[in-house]
Amino acid sequence: MRDNRSYREFQENLAPMQDLTLVMAQFDPLVGDIPGNTEAAIEAVREARIEHGADIVVLSELFLTGYPPEDLLLRSSLETRLAAARQRMAEKVVKDVLVIVGYPGYRDGYLYNLAGALLNGQWLGEYAKQALPNYQVFDEQRYFSVGNEPLVLEHQGARLGLLVCEDLWESGPVQQAHEAGAEILITLNASPYHQNKQAERRALLKARAEEIQRPIVYVNQIGGQDELVFDGGSAVVNDKGDLCVQAPHWQVGVMPVRFVNENGNWVPRQGECDPDVEPEESLYCALVTGVRDYVNKSGFPGVVIGLSGGIDSALTLAIAVDALGSDRVHAVMMPYHYTADISKQDAAEQARLLGVDYDVMPIASVVEAFTETLAESFAGTERDTTEENLQSRTRGVLLMAISNKKGLMVLTTGNKSEMAVGYATLYGDMVGGYNALKDVYKTWVYRLANWRNAQEPAIPERVIERPPSAELAPGQQDSDSLPDYGTLDAILSRYIEGDMSAEAIIEAGYDHEAVYRVVSLVDRCEYKRRQAPIGVRVTPRGFGRDRRYPIVNGWQPGE
Incomplete structure (x- = not known):
């Protein structure tokens, strides 16, 4: 009995299926360590070949230097070191694997952000990034020249079009690669995390794949570099933009995807996909990653934290323990006259709960010594925030002394609202x-704090429930000086991330006096933020790289 299949379909099903295995290498390069990153690339290719039979291995943007290399790109020895690295890869990378890796390079006197292709000891070609971002944390136009040519390589019957990061966010380079005959688009990325960034990337991949009706491979960096964190999540979508494979977020490793040629089209097979998680989990992982990599890459044996019994230091302690382990975290309670008993109790309970080294250092005698020394200079003046700040500065002196003596880095605890x-x-x-x-x-x-406690108790519940206070004066609460945090954060996010004027925020429904007070404080305190430690950047407009305001200026907040 004959079935409904045509003879042609029958023959196609009998024919051997053409396929290839591409492996996304999602790793954490160390900026400036070109030899170390080169060896990591060689090892990644070896692992991908042995474990997954890789035909193609793709590493991230500027992998050999790490991202972002910033003014290391201006060093005179850059090209010599990169030439040695590329030669090392040509000699040591396993055979019969096409390797696509990112690095900078001078070509005809101009520096480019490149994606190079290596096969059997030969560098087959280089693609120069065309879209150079110059917004938020990006400053690539300071360093790189603009590429203008597509690069499409053929490997095992598949035509591969190369792109680098921002090229995917602009339709021009994507269309150019498509018109040059690319059947699979491969993009190398160093895409920093911020809240909701993962959804933004997924929407972008879907839109671009639908435009050209071709599958896209998206390989992203992972790990922390100064204030930036990279979340990985390397992914492959099909020609309709449907997610087929996604590597885990916040984990180093290799992730294979199998492409099959069906009727002349390369189709990615469905594979592992990292599940979506709660926004709190994603953000918490970002903070842990930032702390872990900053401390470890800087070579500190551990950290010391001033533990006050308040929620900010409590959450910071939990993050530090999750990032480094309890044996590398030292907590210090430094009580004064205004420190509540419940603060002392809760700090001790959390230190016990997390198993960290814990000291109690009362500061009354030190503060009083400062006060006595300053008495003559302060004669005839009223008590004000100066005396409150003496308490805080005493604590800072003690923490830095511990840091100097033990080599521990002080992990400070202020949040964005306060900063x-x-x-x-x-x-x-x-x-x-x-x-x-x-x-x-x-x-x-x-x-x-609530999310972390839902995983495993780490912060005493009373710390989360009680009203926040700096405890620098009797009965002091944050609400004495600031609007409630729900209101404050809503105003701040509109002013900082949204760049809205004071009047526009008021029109959105917020109190006139509160808005002007808040935005005036933001503007006046730029000098403080310039002297603050760097920290993990997790919003689209963090203080530092993102937001570069002059300290001295005559701008009016209503404008």
Whole structure:
């Protein structure tokens, strides 16, 4: 009995299926360590070949230098070191694997952001990035020249079009590669994380794939570099933009995808896909990654944290323990007259809960010594925030002394809401080498604390439930000086991330007096933020690389 298949379909099913295995190598290069990154690339290709039978291995943007290399790109020895690295790869990479890797390079006197293709000891070609971003944290036009030519390589019957990161965000380079005959688009990326970035990337991949009706391979970097964090999530979508394979976020490794030629079209087979997670989990992982890589890559044996019994230091302690392990974290409670008993109890309980080294260092005698020394200079003046700040600065001195003596980095604890309005003390609670919460609004601090406790108890519940206070004066609460944090954060996000004027924020429904007070504080406190430690950047407009305002200026907040 004959079935409904045509003879042609029958013959096609009998014919051997043409396929290839592409492996996305999602790794964490160290900026400036060209020899180390080169060896990591060689090992990644070897692993991909042995474990997955890779025909193609793709690494991320500027992998050999790490991203972002910044002014290391201006060093005179750059090209010599990269030439040695490329030669090393040509000699040591396993045979019969097409390797696509990112690096910078001078060509005809101009520096380009390149994607190079290596096969059997020969560099087959280089693609120069065309779209050079110059916004948010990106400053590529400072360094690189613009490429203008597509590169399409044929390997095992597949025509591969190369792109680098921002090229995918602009339709021009994508269309150019398509018109040059690309059947599979491969893009090398160093795409930093911020909240909701993963959804933005997925929407972009879908839109571009639908435009050209071709599958897209998206390989992203992972790990922390100074304030930037890279979340991985390397992915493959089919010609309709449907997600076929996605590597885990926040994990180093290799992820294979099998392409099959069906009727002349290369189709990615369905494979593993990292599941979507709650926004709190994604953000928490970003903070852990930033702290872990900053401390480890800088060579610190551990960190020391001033543990106050408040929610910011409590969350910071949990992040530090998750990033480094309890044996590398030292917590110090430094009580004064205004430190509540419940703060002392909760700090001790959290230290016990997380298993960290814990010291109690009362500061009353030190503060009083400062006060006595300053008495003559302060004669005839009223008590004000100066005396409050002495407490904070005393704590800063003690933490830095521990840091100097033990080689531990001070992990400071201020959140973005406080940093925005200057609710922090220079050379006091702002001292330190790194700040896990620098770009985290206070409302998100509470969300993260609750999420972390839902996984496993890490923060005493009373710390989360009680009203926040700096405890620098009797009965002091944050609400004495600031609007409630829900209102404050809503105003701040509109002013900082949204670049809205004070009047526009008022028109959106916020109190006139509160808005002008908040935006005036933001503007006046730029000098403080310039002296603050760097910290993990997790919003689209963090303080630092993203937001470069003059300290001295005559701009009016209503404008």
